[in-house]
Amino acid sequence: MGRFFIRRTLEIIPVFFGATFLIFAMVFALPGDPIRALAGEKPLSPAVQRQFREEYNLDDPLPVQYGKYIAGFAQGDFGQTFRGEQVVDIMKEKFPITARLALFAFLFEATLGIIAGLLAGLRRGSFVDNLVLVSTITVVSVPIFVLGFLAQLILGAELGWFPVAGIQDGTMSYLLPAMVLGSLSLCYVARLLRTSLGENLRADYVRTATAKGLSRMRVVGRHTLRNSLIPVITFLAVDLGYLMGGAIVTESIFNVPGIGREVFLAIRGQEGPLVVGIVTAGVLIFMFANLVVDLLYAVLDPRIRYE
């Protein structure tokens, strides 16, 4: 168990550096001069430009720039924006908002997804099963931004159940964006559980459980559900890391001042250090979620634990 954990941790280290370097390279090395973008219409004096270039190590070769950046990152120094704000301050302000949004989305997708998956998986071919199948495919087919507008239009503006945008109404204003953010994963959860229930219900050990004279309730609840939930739980754990990526679109539509909207604005404004800071943190969260998944797997499935 301990060895397994250490091995997995060691495995993700190169992936972490690879992914962050890739992002770093895309932001700093690709065409488009950040200094020029910063200056906008107003030309900067050569002296100021030089100062900037020095401060952001822009004249070093790329790997050196990256090395210096990561060294700072490890010490909690995420650098400054070109406007002189500390990246870490911005992240401290924005992250909690997205975390809250992601948490609501997570609760929404997990609860409804599992309920829908159970209903469908236990009654294959029934009306409910087909309803779940068709509605999940339908929701998956609607891009998040369209879904967001529809939710705003119908649940917000028409019915007036939720605030349309912004976060000035506290928890209430998080609900609609959270439902939109979680909708896609909800569908995956439902379908995943349906599939794995279907497979497990046909497994030999379920037949054994029936042959042991156990009640249907116990056969399903004890002998099938636990095994079937393994892929669902692991999906949910990875998804928690992924919700951040989804937050870009949702936060933009609902005007939620979280990390997703921030990173989008930063990319548009060529705020390199801010983009790299946020994305690096995001990759870190994603890796961590993956590590948690591996551990969860090991805890839930003894076959993996002892490999």
Added chain:
Amino acid sequence: MSDRATGVIHETRTRDYEGHLLEVEDLQVEFRTPYGVVNAVNGISYTLDPGETLAILGESGSGKSVSAQAIMGIIDSPPGFVTNGSIRYKGRDLLKLPESEKRAVRGREIAMIFQDALTALNPVFTVGFQIGEMFRVHRGASRQEAKQKAIELMDRVRIPSAKERVGDYPHQFSGGMRQRVMIAMALSLDPDILIADEPTTALDVTVQAQIMELLDDLQSETGMGLILITHDLGVVADVSDRLAVMYAGKIVETGSVYDVYGNPAHPYTEGLMASIPRINQKGEDLSPIRGAPPNLMRIPPGCPFHPRCPYARQRCTEEVPPLYEVSADRRSACHYWEEVISSKEPQRG
């Protein structure tokens, strides 16, 4: 071995029913698939008494496992349906019992072990939990008692250091040990009937013998009736009292193992015997049965074996042979069984 079994233990089992312990009569099972109806079991009848071992022999697709699953009531439905017949256990027709009573019979009175213990045991629970569950659910035992019982049972099926291994998971055991776990689980509530569905097929030859010996011993101790489903003639010969040979969902020959082996009364059985390699047959060719088993969606008319039968005549393609009485406890579903039984050398296919 049935002598030993019927000897002592039997008297301790109360007998409050008429007739046999188990009577299967004219059982029919079909699977309704999108490709058509698969006639898996087509009217089979047999009986089982306490302490007796009935071997059901047949190749895959002969319906032997399906008939056993019908007794346990664990055929997946749909697509599987029992369309006819009765299964009387101690005089009660299991097919007519409500689900709750069927459940009370399963595991407690009739237990079953399966071919592949690795897939038949739940991978995410310890073997101790899975054995102990029988006591927890059926007897309301506490967690501690259940664990204790599980250890006792593991001891009884001769799993070494049972106490240490009770918390292990199925995949941590060897194939033979896993099958012992299955047996321990099946025997936990002292059932009257044990159905063993190919219990040794997935095992090495040496382990096979150990498992069969264990089953044999346990049967002697408990006096249970044993239905042994197999395609392995060797397994049958060593432990069984009676034999039923199945082909295309039907029983084609029944009788004592001694009689059937000694002189088959059905061409299919004869073919089976002829295809076994024997030491004293050195140099002679093995004679496989020609042709292939029938498609269960299109079983040939008349005798289902006729397309592969060296004795077949016109009559065989038209008239379904009934089970002819060969002798007191011997039947054969062949119009020409007399010819078969009198042929010294098995006909070459």
Added chain:
Amino acid sequence: MELPVLEEPQQESIDQGPTMSGPDPAGPGAAVTAAAGDAPLRQASLWGDAWRSLRKNPFFVVPVMLLIVYTVMAVAPQLFTDGDPLACNVRNNIVDGQLLIRGPTEGHPFGFDIQGCDYYTRVIYGARVSLTIGLLTVFFSSLIAVTLGSLSGFYGGWVDGLIARFADIIFAIPLVLGGIIVLNTMDSRGVPQVSFALLLFIWPTTMRLMRSSVLSIKEMDYVAAARALGGSDWRILRSHILPNGMAPVIVYSTITVGIIIAVEATLSFLGVGLQLPAVSWGLMISGAQFRILEYPHLLFFPAAFLVVLVFSFILLGDALRDALDPRLR
């Protein structure tokens, strides 16, 4: 004392009742023919079986028909409308001297957009870029994925390690985020640029699928047999592994076309995808985004066309998966 003629086939046979319970048509059929060897009712070929069950499946037929309509729309939009998507006149929106955005009226079933273009014509013309980007991206990414996945699975060792790690790295970057970052560095963004940016980030999933399917096929006896007969690596890959390993890739790719179309619309909506004057549903919704609450038709029509197209691909992929690999259900 095992009987030669009575050898139990390893695969599922009719004897094991529960294994037949698959709701899939191919499973029991295959099991039955395996158990009952004489004159199989049908040739048990994967694609043949799949086709027989597909052509009767409404979840296959309906999306295929919809996709045919979309394809015609993309190739020859003139068949659907004789308008010009770029011929716009703000005066179309003036009603009784007031400047509005007119909804559906006679002759203009979808109404007008902010610039006074006929919305129906624009929506029809929008099919072209969506379909092009979807197919182009998935074609090239599948090409990369199948190549790398086959190499990775077939050769293993350091080749596998290198490719798998590289895929892991890409995998850690969300598609939309990666797309935004890459596209933001480009000054002019047309169909090729958007396709390129997306394919950079989507190949790893397909690669992994291909890799695992190659890994499992590699272990099959017929591959060992081919190798024992002296088949070259290339021959074994081409004639055994590729044809048998492609099914999951094709299923996944079909679904991915739908996802890519949705992502393209999202990026265009965010302003980092296609640029005007391209006629794209994402751009249409983007241009309308601040007026949607007042004029829902600006959202509704392009969104409906977009959703139905994505839906068709996903449904098609689902039907293909059910037909090709019943276990995945």
